[in-house]
Amino acid sequence: MPSPEEDRQKAIRSVQAMFERYKLLADRRPKDHIVLQDFDREVMNNLKIVDAGLDGSVQFELYMSPNFSNLNDVMHGGAAGVIFDMATTTALCPVARPNFWEFMGGVTRSLNISYLRAVPIGATVLLKSKVVSVGKQMAMIRGTMESLDEKVTYCTVEHHKVNAPVREEHKKVRVAWDEEFERTWGVGGGGKSKI
Template sequence: MFERYKLIAAQRPEDHIDFDREVMENMKLVDASLDGAVSYEMTIAPNFSNLNNVMHGGAAGVIFDMSTTTALCSLARPGFWEFMGGVTRTLNISYLRAVPIGTKVRLNSKVVGVGKQMAMIRGDMMSLDGKTTYCTVEHHKVNVPILPEHAKARVPWDDEFEERWRQTETGVKSKM
């Protein structure tokens, strides 16, 4: 997903600033599984701050939107929760502790349920030692078709991905 995101973002005018670009460029993958779980580390940069020099609540929204959406990637297949995993229906955040600017956090996300049109992902933002939970999220998504211009941004493994799913659906064994 990150590689496709970068290809699409590179096609935009130089002065275009995506609201989510800072998040996508700074989340570092720590762990991922094939069952819809993913963990990242990210430093809360000054541009995510409020006047109290802690993370702004709106910044948590975009951080969670992107980090939880990526949990759907391992469940995606052609025609099912493709690139960027649909659109947000609701994003419910519980703020438990302020996150000081400069803090490195762990973002954990897990798909709780996924169907043809709806998905629900839970996540949390914690200290690296796991002792402090800064905030939690429940993210409901609605599946939408991939935009045609996004589908044109091909990454090296797209052909293999599509072939494996074709073989799975037709019962043909993969030789890869």
């Protein structure tokens, strides 16, 4: 039986795999997608994994660079949408199984953000995400953006997702995690599915 630390490391590897695959796929995007791609990529390049659990939880630190600011020199509300979209979606990685919330965790149905306090540019924030409910077709993840000392909650999110099959071209982009995932579930490479 795996130890709690082995489970933690496995959950972290599952989350890290999404970042690795995302970066490989982002490099293939058409050049005319550059504006949104760069904002999306900035979030994915700067989220630092702090912790994860096989229960569908993940924590990140993120430096609020000037690229996230509005004219008031605080985090733009739209930036929070992209940040939370990525940070909460990754909480589905540790609960993924074959054909069940695999890479990119489906599509967003709704992303409800409550802004409580302005996030200062130059601050590093703590993002916490936790899968509250996950079924065959729908999932709901809650998240918070807090000060590093956890004394200030800047904003919260409730993210509802709909499961969607992984695109065929995305399946072809492999990362190291794929072998561990396939061994765990007995799929790929001729293995028989355990589900």
